[in-house]
Amino acid sequence: MTGSSGGDGTARAVPFYCPFCGEEDLRPHEASHGAWGCGSCRRVFTLKLVGIEVSA
Incomplete structure (x- = not known):
């Protein structure tokens, strides 16, 4: 996953497909x-x- 950094140090995770229908x-x-x-x-x-x- 890639993301663009927001000003507050958070990044948006980019999904490649819908987890419900797969499109x-x-x-x-x-x-x-x-x-x-x-x-x-x-x-x-x-x-x-x-x-x-x-892992421990």
Whole structure:
């Protein structure tokens, strides 16, 4: 995933396909920061990085 840095050090994760229908017709959505809208199934979703797992 790639992203563009916002002024506050956060980056927007860019999805390659819709997690619901698998189509690639995605556009940023105004609902909230990080929201994406699918033009095919009309769902709006967000992505969030939880963290990186470190094996012990």
